[in-house]
Amino acid sequence: MAIARATESPRNLIITIYGAFVRDLGGSVTVAALVRLLGELGIDGAASRSAINRLKQQHLLERDERHGRPGYVASASLIELLRDGDERIFGSTHGAELTDGWLIVVFTVPESERDQRHLLRTRLHALGCAPMSPGVWIAPRRTEGDVRRMLVGLSLDRYVSMFVGDYVGFAELDRLAEAWDVAPLRRNYQRFITRHRRAAARGVRSPAAAFSQYVPLLDGWRHLVFEDPGLPDALTPHAELRREAFELFGAAAQALAGSARQHVVETIAAGPG
Numbered sequence: 001m002a003i004a005r006a007t008e009s010p011r012n013l014i015i016t017i018y019g020a021f022v023r024d025l026g027g028s029v030t031v032a033a034l035v036r037l038l039g040e041l042g043i044d045g046a047a048s049r050s051a052i053n054r055l056k057q058q059h060l061l062e063r064d065e066r067h068g069r070p071g072y073v074a075s076a077s078l079i080e081l082l083r084d085g086d087e088r089i090f091g092s093t094h095g096a097e098l099t100d101g102w103l104i105v106v107f108t109v110p111e112s113e114r115d116q117r118h119l120l121r122t123r124l125h126a127l128g129c130a131p132m133s134p135g136v137w138i139a140p141r142r143t144e145g146d147v148r149r150m151l152v153g154l155s156l157d158r159y160v161s162m163f164v165g166d167y168v169g170f171a172e173l174d175r176l177a178e179a180w181d182v183a184p185l186r187r188n189y190q191r192f193i194t195r196h197r198r199a200a201a202r203g204v205r206s207p208a209a210a211f212s213q214y215v216p217l218l219d220g221w222r223h224l225v226f227e228d229p230g231l232p233d234a235l236t237p238h239a240e241l242r243r244e245a246f247e248l249f250g251a252a253a254q255a256l257a258g259s260a261r262q263h264v265v266e267t268i269a270a271g272p273g
Contacts, residue, residue, distance in 0.1 A: 008219055010043045010051035015060075016219040018074050019082040020257075021264040028064040030071040033268045040212055080153075084146065088225050089218075095239065096140035098173075098232045103144045104163040105129060105137045120156050128229035130179035138179070140230050177235040185228055189241035192220050193248055200252050207266065210259035217256065221249045 017037060022029050031052065038048040052072065055061040060081070064073040074082070105124060109117035121131075127146050129139040139147070141164050151157040167173060196217050204210045224245065233239035 008041070008216055010038060010047050011054060012219055012223075013038060013041055013043065013215060014048075014051055014055060015078070015082075016215055016222065017264070018078065019085070020215065020218055021261055023074055023079065023082060025265065025268065028071050028073040029268055030069045032069065033270070034072070037211070037264065037267055040208065041215055084149065085222065085226075088146075089222050095228075095230050095232045095236050095242070096142050098234060100232075101141040101164055101166050103129075103139045103141050103147060104165065105139075105147065105160055106163070107135050107137075107160045109159045116156065116159070119154065120159065123150050123154065123156075126226065130229065132179060140232070142230070173235055177231055180229050180231065182229070182231070182236065182238065185224075186238040186241060188224060188227065189238050189245045192224055192245050193241065196220070196248055196252055200248070200255070204256060204259060207259040207263035210256045211263040214253070214256035214260035217249065217252055221245075 014034065017034070018029075031049070034052065035045050035048045039045065043051075052061065055078075056063070056072065060075055060078040061072040062075045064071045107120060109120060121137075124137050124139075124147070127139065127150060128143050129137040129147065131137050144162070144164065147162070148157075151160055167176065199213050199217070204213060228242065236242070
């Protein structure tokens with residue numbers, strides 16, 4: 001049995017399982033099967049059921065009875081969340097290019113709507129933006145689509161003006177990069193490489209073992225690419241580690257995904273156990 005790490009919360013593992021397997025296997029899974037799969041990742045039944053209930057309350061999972069037993073299907077909100085994450089998870093080979101330019105987000109939110117201001121800042125940060133001043137945030141230009149969808153989806157666009165452009169001076173670009181806190185990323189990429197290189201070296205003996213390796217691999221990589229703002233390599237002290245981690249992720253995912261999927265199919269088909 002795999003032992004879940006602190007970053008591998010039951011909630012995050014459930015989202016990873018839905019994204020990697022369930023949405024392509026009819027979209028629904030019984031509670032019993034989901035709890036059994038989480039148990040193989042070191043999550044006990046009580047914690048699993050609690051996380052399922054929280055995801056239901058957050059409208060990310062919806063009740064489903066198509067298997068004749070209690071189960072859940074991914075909501076439209078979760079499907080959209082997973083779809084938005086696909087490109088970032090599987091396409092983050094490197095940072096942006098300096099020649100790509102920058103996205104500038106300028107916003108003003110009335111004091112009476114401080115909750116909306118907090119939400120806006122939180123979501124901009126999650127998409128890799130950083131503040132140059134309280135109401136002016138920037139990011140590599142390639143985040144424009146993600147930022148636009150977020151603003152419209154949360155009805156925050158009414159507060160915002162967006163611009164794209166090139167950096168033309170005057171401070172050194174290294175100073176610009178200080179707006180992002182990227183110092184922990186070097187350590188986090190190294191931990192990812194160390195952990196999953198060791199797992200890959202052990203090899204895979206069964207579909208169940210592949211599942212127990214693949215889900216933490218995918219969950220860990222998902223956290224890294226959303227933590228990393230994707231700055232150009234020239235501004236990124238962890239650029240080489242980022243490339244090494246992506247190559248490791250790609251090779252390991254290719255080796256594990258098929259067998260892991262087989263295990264999920266067999267677990268869903270097995271019924272109550």
